[in-house]
Amino acid sequence: MANNYFRKYSLAATLSCAAILVCGAFASQPVAADETCNSPYMSNLIKGQEDFAYVWTLGVRGMGDGFDKLVTVDVNPMSKNYGKVIASISVGARGEAHHTGFTDDRRFLWAGGLDDNQIYVFDIHSDPARPKLVKTISDFADKSGLAGPHTFYALPGRMLVGALSNTKDHGGATGMALYNNKGEFLSKYNMPTTQGGDGYGYDIGINPAMNALLTSSFTGWNNYMMDFGKLLKDRSAIKHFGNTMVMWNLKTMRPEKIMQVPGAPLEVRWSLKEGDNWAITATALTSKLWLVKKDARGEWQARDVGNIGDPAKMPLPVDISISADGKGLWVNTFMDGMTRYFDLRNPEAPKEIYAKHTGAQANMVSQSWDGKRVYISSSLLANWDKKGADDEQFLKLYSWNGKQLQEQWKLDFYKLKLGRAHHIKFGARSSQDVS
Template identity: 35%
Template structure:
């Protein structure tokens, strides 16, 4: 394994996105277990039974896989891996995944391979089944580098880092629940994360780097974005573009229908920013925390 690949694998291990399945629940539910506000979650008095981890093979030789861990404290296998469900391909750079609205499927992406893997996690939550592989999102959507998977009614919205050839621009791509292409919305330039506030009819997206720069490693700062884009949720029109510090990554609206603000972390700017809807309807962004150089705040949850 090359030094670059070791770095990527190590980084992936630190940044694995894990999510818990609201397993075997039949009542109407809604909660914050997924970043998407549309995903139906657990009631406050319930807890998850299993944990899913989207996993890269360490030496990139065997297929990547979805790991299932028992997190029921009353179970004899509590805290143990109880299943692994492989893809059919290695070296995808397993990165992020997200649920569909009903939390019955997981969409998991290969950041470098542009493959999409759709898992059934409802039929047998402890033993997920790979339902479908979309072999090349770049070919089917015109964009590459699938990063964030955000459930929306009728499908999943994917934040794509770059264009079909790995350059600029990135964009938002919507697929239906079977992985079929619905529409694409080109970004002004960079793309990373996405967050939707349906009560305000707003989408906020963030920036990282284009796929060819990410694959090369040690991305120069002049190839890292600093812009945050505000969109009209219903029309997909870009409403506003703001430049913050380098690498504004995680888009986190405050919870609750009445909330009008949120936070974003600028990893290479070592800062945290707060935004709120101003009197003119535009978002106003303010740096609220400045960290020491090299802090690199890489993730954030609210």
């Protein structure tokens, strides 16, 4: 029943996307989205207040059912259930739940497990308050040879999945797998390992106007499944982190420029302001902001443009969220639990203008399109999260007035027996709320 239901809507999505392709898939300007990190090809975008936060959550053995799950939180202040969990759907496994991504039609949310290589497809359109698991893709590793499905990035009628590892040696050499919206594997693109490429992967960011697909790099299964304390003491393991970003030709899906960015560059965020031609990232191990922009000769270059906290203390930047106007950037640092805001009006020289301690450990940060609401979750990786009292697991909502963050509510995921709160996506109550 579930798979038939999924196929019904996949066919509609495919036909719709075919029309998009005929009209010109690569638009001249990125499309506005409800979250600034979403694919520019997404339709049905939230234009006002989001109604739900979907939280992809790591299961904890002995806590509740112990499985990874998609948790739905009502986040509309006009609702009687404001700030409460209203639904939770388990996937029946514990496979290191990590990131999620919408299909281009925004009907489905894909979610991955970094350990078991499972990909779960949730219907979030039929009843946005209560998503349904409608498909499990179990052959990701077999079909692609990749491991650790991480980034889910919508293309017209397709989903590009960036991985962190491979099935051969569980190291950092990896690639991207392309699927259609029905969940059928189409092709694989290896991260380059020549001409300065290290083969590592992490995030994906696209600027259609520049025919540019930018990828970053992290580490493989052998490292991200290791206890963090043990990892820091293992000199050999520390050497196996990515130090590159790759600019791809979006239309041909071929790498065109490999840029050296030491210290594991993570999230890729293109400025969405019309006319801007740059992206920014943060390096986890060296605590730097790096700008990717064309130079005077028209060549893509990556340049260190500033520190995040005190790099000597290894604050470990983990997630960033750029404002819709490209003028500001939120940065979460995991080790010190700080949330920082940088003025990006001059992206060549970002300035930290605000900082707040938001938890013993702070990981994901997602802001609403209008920038007035900032959501923060706590879990990084099961074996990297802190121990004891510092192992806080939460989802928090803050309001932002341009000067300070004010906490609105907090959900303790451990007290609720849900597990470790990780990735956050927004949802709308009905089709009338999106356009």
